[in-house]
Amino acid sequence: MSDSPRLIEVRAKVLKQNDLLARSLRERFHAAGVYVVSFVSSPGSGKTRFLEGLLTLVGRQHRVAALVGDLATENDAMRLKRAASRVQQITTGTICHLDASMIETAIQSWDLAELDLLFIENVGNLVCPSSYDLGEDLRFVLLSTTEGEDKPLKYPTIFNTADVALLTKMDMAEAADFDRDAAHRNIQSVRPGMSVLEVSAKTGEGMEAVATLLGDRLAASRNSLTVQAAQS
Template sequence: MTSPRVVELRKNVMNRHDRKAALLRRYFESTETCVINLVSSPGTGKTELLTEVLRSMVGRGISAAALVGDCATDNDAKRLEASGAPVRQIVTEGLCHLEVTMIDQHVQGWDLNGIDFLFIENVGNLVCPSAFDLGETLRVVLLSVTEGEDKPLKYPQMFNSADLALITKMDLSEPCEFDLATTQDNIETVSPGITILETSARHPNSVNALVDHLIESRVKLLETTSPETTSPETTSPETTSPETTSPETTSPETLSTA
């Protein structure tokens, strides 16, 4: 009798998925598109806030687009289109989260060069989307004032995996007797150091503050992710600035004569 043969595998379960996500992330970096994965429970106000963010960006001349995932219907895509930004709908046919292959399929044939922000509105669910990397630049978790202060403690994995937390529907905080300090504490408990912003889709100032924050984040990320590797095809003629000659290759003499 021989003992049963054991094959040591030591392989990440999400191997294929994560590899695809890494490829997609590299593509997004090459087009300098900041991809934002929005995750929350159903009813937190992702679509409402995103519509206003897109509207604000379109108004400020920032190119932004959205991909929206839902189990059924294209209602959210129709709502988001009112902002004037290009929108594509992903119907997951019951699946409770978006996967990287869906993102890959839906960005096919979409020229992302010149698109500064691509928002991915995930399926409303605070559990399942946390395990799936979509190649996003930032994961943003939303929590509304109507949901209860302890939600971060109930869904620690999602809050822990996020880069930014937004508290939505702040205009309703008084009638809901919302306890902001406790909520912030709870988010910090499961995700220390995360940035928390208060938002309201009804208040243009708060939407603009969020847009400012996202623009700043994109600039910072571009500085860290693209060190002198910008390929010629990703730089459009209009954006090519005179300072493209790097100081290392230019001698002081030629600089002084210029």
């Protein structure tokens, strides 16, 4: 018998546990008719300010809740609580991203049937969150006008795993010498065909368009689930 090593085929996804949990979360959300949207960006791109505005706007027509991830502090949750009644902070400690198990724990005591939309604000980080499925239906990536229009080229993976890009702080664009065309070009280069919306939570510019998009997606998701249920 030879003592040379033998090779065993495995082909197992490293994040299989997370993927399985994310899938079961997605099934639970769908069964309860909840549409889930996550938000990723670098720190300081205006995620919380944007969500404050969005929660207020969307909350007029839908029942919304939010989960917010941060390494430390509950500051963001306290801010968002002014805009929505159901807000839960996820403090990750040293972990630089949210994963599906953190979402599962955070919503443990929630009755999902009381919700239409759930927003998940990830930890400010343009690298790590890209690997983790959270069970969301739609992933937004935010890019603020003060960050520089080449961010998509520097962080292609996160832009490629997101569904919609938001250009935030449009009210600051002129002061920051923001090259709008270059930003759009760079986004299309790393994620061809991506929808891009321009917003300012401060002036309200573009916020209605985001609220409309989410309302449409929620309705479409519920329709397709009803059709699937009728066919099965």
